[in-house]
Amino acid sequence: MLFTACLVPAARLAWLGWRGELGANPIEAVTRSTGWWTLALLAATLTVTPLRRLLGAPWLLRLRRMLGLFAFGYASLHFTTYLWLDQFFDLAEIARDVVKRPFITVGFAAFVLLLPLAATSTNAMVRRLGARRWQRLHRAVYLISVLGVLHFWWLVKKDVTEPRLFALVMGALLAARLWWRWRGPAPGRSVPGA
Amino acid sequence: MTHRQPAIAPSEITPRAVFEQRRALLRQAGLLGAGMATGGLLLPGTARANLAPRPSALSTTEARTPHKDVTTYNNFYEFGTGKDDPAERAGTLKPRPWTVMVEGECAKPRRWDVDELLKLAALEERVYRMRCVEGWSMVIPWVGYPLSELIRRAEPTAKARYVEFTTLLDPKQMPGQRAAVLEWPYVEGLRMDEAMHPLAILCLGLYGELLPNQNGAPVRMVVPWKYGFKSAKSIVRIRFTEAEPRTAWNKAIPGEYGFYSNVNPNVDHPRWSQRRERRIGEFGKRDTLMFNGYAEQVASLYAGMDLRKFF
Numbered sequence: 001m002l003f004t005a006c007l008v009p010a011a012r013l014a015w016l017g018w019r020g021e022l023g024a025n026p027i028e029a030v031t032r033s034t035g036w037w038t039l040a041l042l043a044a045t046l047t048v049t050p051l052r053r054l055l056g057a058p059w060l061l062r063l064r065r066m067l068g069l070f071a072f073g074y075a076s077l078h079f080t081t082y083l084w085l086d087q088f089f090d091l092a093e094i095a096r097d098v099v100k101r102p103f104i105t106v107g108f109a110a111f112v113l114l115l116p117l118a119a120t121s122t123n124a125m126v127r128r129l130g131a132r133r134w135q136r137l138h139r140a141v142y143l144i145s146v147l148g149v150l151h152f153w154w155l156v157k158k159d160v161t162e163p164r165l166f167a168l169v170m171g172a173l174l175a176a177r178l179w180w181r182w183r184g185p186a187p188g189r190s191v192p193g194a
Numbered sequence: 195m196t197h198r199q200p201a202i203a204p205s206e207i208t209p210r211a212v213f214e215q216r217r218a219l220l221r222q223a224g225l226l227g228a229g230m231a232t233g234g235l236l237l238p239g240t241a242r243a244n245l246a247p248r249p250s251a252l253s254t255t256e257a258r259t260p261h262k263d264v265t266t267y268n269n270f271y272e273f274g275t276g277k278d279d280p281a282e283r284a285g286t287l288k289p290r291p292w293t294v295m296v297e298g299e300c301a302k303p304r305r306w307d308v309d310e311l312l313k314l315a316a317l318e319e320r321v322y323r324m325r326c327v328e329g330w331s332m333v334i335p336w337v338g339y340p341l342s343e344l345i346r347r348a349e350p351t352a353k354a355r356y357v358e359f360t361t362l363l364d365p366k367q368m369p370g371q372r373a374a375v376l377e378w379p380y381v382e383g384l385r386m387d388e389a390m391h392p393l394a395i396l397c398l399g400l401y402g403e404l405l406p407n408q409n410g411a412p413v414r415m416v417v418p419w420k421y422g423f424k425s426a427k428s429i430v431r432i433r434f435t436e437a438e439p440r441t442a443w444n445k446a447i448p449g450e451y452g453f454y455s456n457v458n459p460n461v462d463h464p465r466w467s468q469r470r471e472r473r474i475g476e477f478g479k480r481d482t483l484m485f486n487g488y489a490e491q492v493a494s495l496y497a498g499m500d501l502r503k504f505f
Contacts, residue, residue, distance in 0.1 A: 023278065024259075024267035024474045025330055088478065101466060154465060157328065158446055159275040159375050 002063055006070040009037045010077065027085045034078035039152065039166050041071035042145050046173040053180065065121055068141070072118040079111050103154035110147035113140050145170045205350040205386055245317055245399045247337040252393060253321035254487075259332035261401050263474050268408045269326065270427060271375055272361070272368035279370070280408035287367050287428070289405075289412035298358070298434035301349035308412045312398055314347075315339040319402070320395055322418035324425070325457045325486045330472045336416050337399030342390045344432070350386070354434035357389040358382070359415055359426040376442050382426035383439030383453065384417060385495075393418060393491055397425075419488040421455045452505035456496065457486035461505050 013033055016022050022029040048064040051057065087094050097104045117138055119125070126134050149170055153163035270280035273287075294311065297303040306314075317337050325331040345357065363379035365371040371378045388394060397416045398405060405411040410427025417424055423443050443451035450464050459469045459482040470479040485492050496504075 024263035025277070025472065027472070027477075028330070085477075086479075097467070100462075103465060159271075161275075 002066060006041070006066070006073075009033065010074070027081065031078060031081045031086065034074050034081060035152065036162070038071055038074040038078055039145075039148050041067055041074060042141070042148060043166065043169050043173065045071060045141065046145065046170065050173060050176045050180075069118060069121055072114050075111055075114055103151050106147040106154070107151035110144045110151060113144050113147070117141065117144075142174055145174070205345055205354060205390060207387070245337050245402055245404065247317040247319035247399065247402060250318040250320050252491075253319065253335075254323060254333060256321075256323070256333045257475075258321060258335055259474050264332060264334055264400065265406050265408060267474065269328075269422070270370075270408055270410070272370045272378075272380065272428075273408070274370045275375060283369065284407035284411075286369065287362075287407040287411060289407065289428075292412050292430075294413060294429055295431045296344065296348045296433075297431070299351045299354035299436060300434050301351060303348060306344075308398070311344070311396065311413055315343040317398070318395075320397075320416070322393075322416060323486050323488075324416075324418065324422050325471060325482065327421040327423060327451070327455070327463065327468075329466065329468070329470070330474055331482075331486075332474050335401050336395065336397045337402065338395040338397035338416065340392055341394045341396050341415065342392070344396050345389060348434070350434045353436045355386055356435045356438055357384050357386060358431075358433045358435050358439040359384075359429050360431040360433070361426055362428045362430050377445050379430075380426060380442045381439060382415070382424055382441050383435075384424075385438075386434075387495055388417065388492075391492065391495065393488060419457060419485040419492045421457060423451070424455050454496075454501070454504050456492075456501065456505075457482060458484060458501055458505070460484075461502050 013022070013030055017026055017030065020026075045064050045067040048060050048067065052060045083089060083094065087097070098108045099105070117140060120129060120134060120137060129137065149163060149167045152166060153160055156163055266281040267277050268280040269277065270284070273280040273283040290308070292308040294306045294308065295303075296306060316339060318339055319335050319337055321333060321335045323331060324334050341357075359382045361380035362368065363371065365378075384394065394415070394417045397410075397414045398412065400406065400409055405414065410425075410429075413429050414427040415425055415429060424441075438453055441451075441453060443455075444453055457468075462468050468482055471482045472479050483489070
């Protein structure tokens with residue numbers, strides 16, 4: 001059910017695009033929307049552990065992988081839109097962008113960091129890496145979230161309302177973890193990726 | 195005996211661009227006159243023509259951006275910062291009654307009612323490229339006449355080196371002004387020779403009709419060789435000043451938006467490139483042109499100026 005829910009934003013974009021109802025600048029609308037949903041899904045993955053602890057619901061962990069992969073999915077759509085419809089696969093131009101434009105540098109870095117996380121999302125990979133190494137690798141999601149928010153913040157002309165909102169949400173979720181870490185380990189830690 | 199010559203006001207000086215193109219301009223005016231004499235051409239797509247503007251030789255022949263896109267994809271932060279906000283929310287703007295106060299360093303300051311402005315000079319259709327600083331562009335058939343028509347009637351003095359434009363300040367009509375995203379009221383400005391240039395227009399309509407609220411009703415300015423934010427909307431005051439005006443986006447982020455803001459593919463915005471743009475309605479991107487393709491007409495205004503320093 002969550003799976004279907006996660007598909008809705010992409011399906012909606014495709015539907016509106018088909019009907020020509022994405023406005024005067026449909027490519028910008030798609031880029032903006034896929035980016036927004038990437039951040040929203042990243043935030044959702046970060047809420048799983050705090051919720052699990054607050055509600056004592058270890059089963060929530062199962063949802064985390066799905067949410068994380070969907071975040072990666074939307075990030076890929078976002079990146080593909082940039083690569084194809086914005087830059088038309090002009091790799092030299094993209095390389096220039098990544099080097100000269102800070103908001104693209106951090107966006108690109110965030111995407112690149114997502115790749116190993118997506119690649120190691122399967123149960124087999126968890127077993128291969130071992131719980132501790134897997135855990136450490138997947139802590140990169142904190143850095144990815146920060147880079148993602150910076151990417152949004154730095155591309156907006158002046159109205160930083162939405163980036164600021166994401167910053168507050170991500171900040172709160174990360175702060176919660178630091179708080180718990182400082183307080184001591186949680187009861188009933190389940191196997192990561194289970 | 196010596197005879198003291200009266201000082202010539204900067205506004206009386208024939209803009210260099212005009213002077214150097216005087217033969218071409220006279221030729222164009224002659225063609226225009228012939229066109230008017232033959233009743234003018236009714237171009238396709240101008241069925242709605244309640245302002246009945248005359249065609250202009252200064253119009254581009256490029257494909258016009260559809261009316262729907264021009265009126266639903268707007269940056270008009272006075273109504274919100276989303277592109278669809280102005281079309282959805284500008285209903286609260288009351289374009290009548292409306293006056294524009296023309297004042298400052300001039301001999302004949304006066305308040306103009308917008309209906310007087312509609313009759314001040316012959317309305318022309320100026321189909322101009324519009325390039326937003328964000329990297330998209332449109333081709334828009336504006337209706338208006340040269341700003342110089344209004345300026346010379348005010349008789350600016352020798353101290354009038356700049357022209358400052360001020361937008362309405364009224365959060366009741368413009369709810370976006372409740373947010374301090376920019377300093378309100380919106381202020382823009384031009385150097386006197388820029389304001390007197392034949393391409394700079396006082397604009398009262400769009401696609402042959404009065405301006406829709408979201409496009410800056412009832413009267414705005416359009417200066418096509420600069421980024422779109424320089425073309426101030428819903429103007430209530432035009433003031434001649436000695437000092438360079440502090441403009442809205444320059445006050446907001448001085449390092450990113452300069453006073454001149456001429457369209458220039460060689461000078462990037464600090465955070466993004468200005469080399470290319472997306473023409474609304476097109477799939478691909480196109481190269482941005484120097485001065486938005488108006489280099490032939492305006493480059494001489496900036497001869498010898500370091501456009502990277504004066505961005």
